[in-house]
Amino acid sequence: MSLPPAGKDNSSLVEASGAGAPTQRGGSDPAWFDAIILGAGAAGLFCAAQAGAAGCRVLLIDHARRLAEKIRISGGGRCNFTNRELDTRAPQRHFISDNPNFCRSALSRFTPQHFVDLIERQGIAYHEKHKGQLFCDHRAQDIIEWLQAQCAAAGVQSWRPCTVLEIDTVTHQAQSGYGVRTSEGTAWASSLVVATGGLSIPKIGATDLGYRIARQFGVPLVAQRPGLVPLTFDAASWQPYVELAGLALPVEISVGAGRQRTAFLEDLLFTHRGLSGPAILQISNYWQAGMPLVIDLLPGQDVPALLLEAKQTSRKLLVNVLADHLPVRLAQALAGEDVLWQRAIDQVPDKALARLAERIQHWQLTPSGTEGYAKAEVTLGGVDTRALSSRSMECTQQPGLYFIGEVVDVTGWLGGYNFQWAWASAHACAEALAVQRVAATAAS
Known part of the structure; x- marks a missing residue:
């Protein structure tokens, strides 16, 4: 994958009506979405499903052939999807960050019980183990299939496997946004959500894409290192x-x-x-x-x-x-x-x-x-939360650009806390995308 180097002029990727403009999958003109989400892991899938259900036109892009591998292998194949011991009054107690209070807003607004309520309605059986850890009774694939079904029901489009080649700012019919050129064509969106995860477990597809996107748009990073590692x-x-x-x-x-x-x-x-x-x-x-x-x-x-x-x-x-x-x-x-x-x-x-x-x-x-990233369960560090809104996950100096999940400098303890951060940060972002969608509709 190649992205423009940091500091590149963020002019339009393509002109909306220019001759020879790159095309989307299927060969038609480039598509305009409310949001393009990069990364179909826990955070990306959940954000796509939630935003789509709220009426947003969403495109989900991922480079991997197998969907949500980190969910599939987690918890010994049963996915430790959250932890009941998270203290919603002081959720930062179970998380590490250079800006420790940042995660409080999202985690207190979307709690473990909120996620449990969702999967209970879908009939996903689960049990509690040591210290509040919740696992699927059968297999982690239950969570993946449920997230896929939620995305399908919400009309989320998916390009996968799909390699991101270039990202830039665009202007289309007086509307500003982002252009994403990929191996499957080009798509535009009012918002770009980076849910690409960290560097841990490269054998299942981890890359530094999210950090390169942050650098391109001048978003500061906290140094990364392996976490939850032998x-x-x-x-x-x-x-x-x-x-x-x-x-x-x-x-x-x-x-x-x-x-x-x-x-x-x-x-x-x-x-x-x-x-x-x-x-x-x-x-x-x-x-x-x-x-x-x-x-x-x-x-x-x-x-x-x-x-x-x-x-x-x-x-x-x-x-x-x-x-x-x-x-x-x-x-x-x-x-x-x-x-x-x-x-x-x-x-x-x-x-x-x-x-x-x-x-x-x-x-x-x-x-x-x-043992390094090969055995690390998570990546410490990442996108500096001081550059993000704790309410929405949007970059304060780069409107329409969001970072959620592991790519952000928020790392939880062992035991389901990192999945809860994925759900909570994705939910906060999806809410913001829905509000933006309503505002754009009203303005037009």
């Missing part, structure tokens, strides 16, 4: 734990200190290259290169008291005492070649037990990096 360690330091791959246990994990400390109580998973599991995915959004992780391997337990009590009542080897509370393989890996662990616990000095308790509840490890 963390890795250099081979030498991780060697003692390689054999633990596949082992999981509940932990409390944190980064930072004092008021900057962030912690999660979740399951940790050992891998051949490092750490994964919900605990790591959650903390990865807050981890920065060079920061140590602090892991409590026995959260909620008084480990110093536990060890002192065992000293009074047991003659087991220290490593075996720990194996009563931790997975055996982990206790053995932590022990390593430390001879202290091979002594009977009643022969270990109290100070040594105190140091051991500190290690178990404040185990510090410093990752060398992440």
Whole structure:
């Protein structure tokens, strides 16, 4: 895909009545829509369906052959589509952004219950899992097929697979808007909605298209990096734990200190290259290169008291005492070649037990990096929300240009929050498109 470089003069892509103007799919003159939506993922599909149902003429464009792959693979194929624990009074608590209060408006106006009401009316069965997470009973495809049906019922036109070649501003019959030249022809619209997602999971089609569009129109970006991603360690330091791959246990994990400390109580998973599991995915959004992780391997337990009590009542080897509370393989890996662990616990000095308790509840490890976008569930950063209206998702300095979903610098916690942002931001945009449609109709 090639777009005009940033800073290109945004004059008309084509003249409305010019000879040799590019044509739309089917060979007729270029079509004028109320909105062209780029990206047929969660945000793009939902926005298209909502705007179309409100009377907007909508064209949905996507480059992928398979629709909404990120929905299809999410939640182990059952799509964790929202989370009931989102606090609508302070929804930003579950989200990360350079402008943390931005997401409050959209999330408080379209809540998890609003989305649940919609799918219940369609008979999509679902269930609640850990910490408010809602999943389809059967398969994620239920959500995709429902969104497709909603778009069809709303008269949304779809070009797919379709490559975007160029985007520019246009003027047609005194109406300003956007021209999108594609591999399927050219279309014009009063509004352009960018719902292209982020950089995560390139094997299912992730690209930087949305960021290039932002740069073209002078919309600022917040630096991007992988989010909700496994963390890795250099081979030498991780060697003692390689054999633990596949082992999981509940932990409390944190980064930072004092008021900057962030912690999660979740399951940790050992891998051949490092750490994964919900605990790591959650903390990865807050981890920065060079920061140590602090892991409590026995959260909620008084480990110093536990060890002192065992000293009074047991003659087991220290490593075996720990194996009563931790997975055996982990206790053995932590022990390593430390001879202290091979002594009977009643022969270990109290100070040594105190140091051991500190290690178990404040185990510090410093990752060398992440598994990158190939394994990341989301992309942190993106379109700077200071350049957008929190009410409508429209660029404040570029009328008619909207950004929704993952391409925006709003990233949710693990557990359905990112889908809820997709639905909420799409709904806010669709409402604005409907208002714009009514105003344009009245003016004509």
